[in-house]
Amino acid sequence: MSLSDLNLRIQYRSDNEYNIVKDFYIPTLSQAITYKRAVGFFSSSALSNLASGISELIKRNGRMKLIVSERLTESDIEAIKLGYKKRENVLEESMMNNFHEPSSILEEERLNYLANLIANNRLDIKVAIIENKLDMAMYHEKIGIIIDEYGNKVAFTGSLNESEFAYEQNFESIDVYCSWKNETELERAKLKELNFDSMWNDETRNLKIYNFPEAVKRKILRYRKNSVRSEMELISKNRIINESIEQAKPVYPEWFKIRDYQKEAISKWRENKFIGLLNMATGTGKTLTALSAVKELSDCIINEPLLVIIVCPYTHLVEQWKDDVISFNISPIIAYSNSDYKNWEKSLEKLIYRLDLEVITFGCVLTTNSTYKSANFQNLINTYDKNILLVIDEAHNAGAYEFKKVLLPKIRYRLALSATPARHFDDEGTKELSNYFGGEIYSFDLKRAIDDGFLTKYYYYPEIISLTDDERKEYAELSKKIAKAMALSKKNKSKSLEMLLIKRARILASAENKLTKLRELMKDQKDTYYNLVYCGAVNFIDHGKSVKQIDKVCEILGSEFDMKVAKFTSEESSDERKKIIQNYKDGESLQVIVAIKCLDEGVNIPSIRNAYILASSSNPREFIQRRGRVLRKFEGKDYAYIYDFIVLPRERSEIPLLTPDEIKCDKSMIKREFDRVEEFAKLAQNKNRALIELDPILEYYNLFE
Structure with a gap:
């Protein structure tokens, strides 16, 4: 089929029986x-308008050339004339200001x-x-040329009130010329293409062509999704056109x-008057459970206004949630302190006004x-007195002192999500969090998730290393100082005690022999893929640096090993x-991701098979989250393998020779490491084998229960 097979009219208008799209x-x-x-006129609405129908062009791997214009203010033009600003900078600023959040799902x-x-560079x-000696103005012409593989051309021109309002109202009128119909139409189609090509090549008198600003291009790229939905399909479902x-x-x-377990969780939440905390293992679908809960509440109070506020700890989690939220037919206002979303306050104010x-x-x-804790956000939601649902992801973070102050009593509906709701060394924060959300109403633990086939079974290998002599001496000295500081501070931890504890923890995290053990483990794994190495956010001295x-x-x-490696930290955009995630998933472009804490919460990389945990942590939230990252289901992944670097104060051969004081110093450190080993091993396929190597050590230190 070609363009010549289409029955095209000579004119289309938004006010007649023919739909232009x-x-x-x-x-x-x-x-x-x-x-x-x-x-x-350039705006986000204008971009949406001109993108009508191009889902079909994408399917055919077609290419597009686009010329836009921009209305400059008198002050902009004056600044250019006087040399205060470059034309390119003024264009970028103006176009960024005219790019707003989309007002509909279709947009x-x-x-x-x-x-x-x-x-895809298409x-x-x-x-x-428009530039002349006297002034600068906006280019108004509107033309289009569509060409098929046989050389047939459809040219069209349109008259449109060039304003943002006109685009938002989606009114168009176009005249159409088809090259195959007759000589007159062929000449007109050729002329329109010639005019376009002259503009594109900067050969049109009184018209100056500039490169499209990179900042605006990046802003458009922010809306890229992994797939493209057919526009015709969306229209036929009558879900999107002009829908706010x-x-x-x-x-x-x-x-x-x-x-079934998600239904069970939502049922418990509903029975508890739409308040509660869901304790669900990492990888069991907390996000989708929460969005299903949002739907349940919305269906129950269908005739009342509802404002849903979803709060995530990090920006990358907001972006991850965004795709799932949109898939539930919800188009959220994205609010955080990033220039891409600088108009969120106006959007939220308008939303609250309309709900009110x-x-x-x-x-x-x-x-x-x-952003949720900020004065600007709080001031806006404090003006709204109707129904609010507050959903907090990784809710253990909400027990922190500053967060507790914005857990507003007036919010009627509440949902907290966490795989690790207990706050480490903060019983008070854990209690207050539980009280606000009405306690834990549902639990779906890791054992059940593995047994029911929702998470991957795993093998666990505790890899024992020891501190060097220098590290052990520093650890012992710090332990003495910590003991004295604890005796002085009694109930509350002082700042000095806290710093000592952090300094001692860093010795374990940065233990030099971890790298020796990693070399030993990886030397026979050079050709493997789907590897993850968890590092600590620590430094160590290497050749004096x-x-x-x-x-x-x-x-x-x-x-050293010539493997394909990528860092995954907060420094990467x-x-x-x-x-990185896409390259890792394909099993060819990338063999190893080396990460620090940004993978602890929320990041989804289900293809991970082999995890090497160098980051020693006694915080259950951290090490449980790390295990959860590795156990997500993935095609062809029958088992996951976890190598956990366990740090001992000294070589095992030295332990029988220790004095009572040395045993006492070592004991607390070994106890913290063993707590993690016990937690990881209890659900592993090789539980007994994983623990047996540690038995002599635990016996020497009298740590058997």
């Missing part, structure tokens, strides 16, 4: 390999179309400004089938802990992390 853009772009488009999906074309964009983001009610995605007037009955905002443990690990695996 369904009857023109989608059919023509279904046959296109090239799409050239020039429009006037967001169309931005996804453009983002996918950009990411879309080029330029900016046109705030009006979308939650529905289950077609791909999602709620599990009951113009709409559902709205959702997705934010971070720090302070070196980060993570950098040294990368050097060993990458330079969101886009870089996504690329």
Whole structure:
């Protein structure tokens, strides 16, 4: 089939019986390999408008060239004339200011179309400004040329009130010229393409062409998703066209089938008057359970307005939640302190105003802990007195002192999610968190998740290493100072005691012999994939220089063993992390991810099979989260393998020769390490074998219960 097989009209208008998107853009772009488009006013709404139908172009691996323009203010033009600002900088600032959060699900999906074309180098964009000796103005012309594989061309021109309002109202009128119909139409189609190509090559009199600002391009790329949904499918379901983001009610995605334990958890929450804490093992679908709970509550109070506030500890978790939230037919306001979302306050204020007037009955905002706690956010939600559902992910963080102050009593509906709700060394914070959320109403532990086949079975190998002489001496000296400080501080930990404890913990985390053990384990694993190495955020001295443990690990695996390695830390951007995860998943491009704490909570990399844990931690939340990262289900992954680096104060051969004082000094350290071993080993396939090597050590230190 080709363009010439389509029954196209000579004109399409938004006010007649023919739908421009369904009857023109989608059919023509279904046959296109090239799409050239020039429009006037630039805004996110305008981008969405011009992206109509290009889901079909993407399917055919087609290419697009786009020319946009920008309205400059008098002050902008004056600044350029006087030389205060460069034209390129003014254009970038102006276009960034005109890029707002999408106002509908369809608008967001169309931005996804453009983002996918950009990411795959199939879309080029330029900016046109009218320039002459007297002034600068906005380019107004609107033309398009669609070309199929046989050389057939459809050219169209349109008249549109070039304003942001006009685009938001989605009114268009276009005249159409088809190259195969007759000589006149062929000449007109050729002329339109010639005009476009002249502009593109900066050969049009009084018109200056600039490169599209990289900052705006990055902003568009933020809307890229892993897949592209057919626009025709969306329209046929009547779910999206002109539907306000705030009006979308939650529905289950077609791909999602709620599990029995998730139904059970939601039932318990409903019975507890929609308040409660869900203690669910990492990898069992807390996010989808929570969104199913949001749907349940929304269905129960269908005639009342509901504001859903979802709070995550980190920005990368917000972005991860965002995809799942959207899949439930909810388009959230994204609120955190990032320039990409700088208009979130206005959007939230508008949403609250409309909910308050009951113009709409559902709205959702997705934010971070720090933004939720901010005065600006709190001031906005304090103006709203109707129904609020507060959902807090990784809720153990909400027990911190600053967070507790914004757990508002007026919030009627509450849902807390955590695999590790108890706060380490903070019984008071744990208690207050439990009280606010009405206690733990449902638990789905790791054993049940493994036994029921929702998580992967695993083998556990405690790898024993010892401190060097220098490390052991420093550890002993610090232990003495800690004992004295604890005797003085009695009930409350002083700052000095806290610093001593941190310093001692770092000795274990950065133990030099961990790298020796890693070399020993990895020397026969050079050809393996799906490896993860957890490092501590610590430095150690290497040839007289302070070196980060993570950098040294990368050097060993990458330079010494010639493995394909990538770091995954807070220093990598969101886009870089996504690329790392994708390369890791394909089982060819990347063999090892070397990570620190940013993988502890929420990051989803189910393909991990072999985990090497160098980061010694006595905090159950941290080591339980780390295990959970490794046990997610993945195709072809029958078992996971965990290698845990256990630090002893000294070589095992020296233990029988210790004095009582030395045993006392070593004992607390070994007890903390063994608590982790016991936790990991109890559900492992090789439980007894994993523990047997430690038996003589525990016996020497009298640590058997």
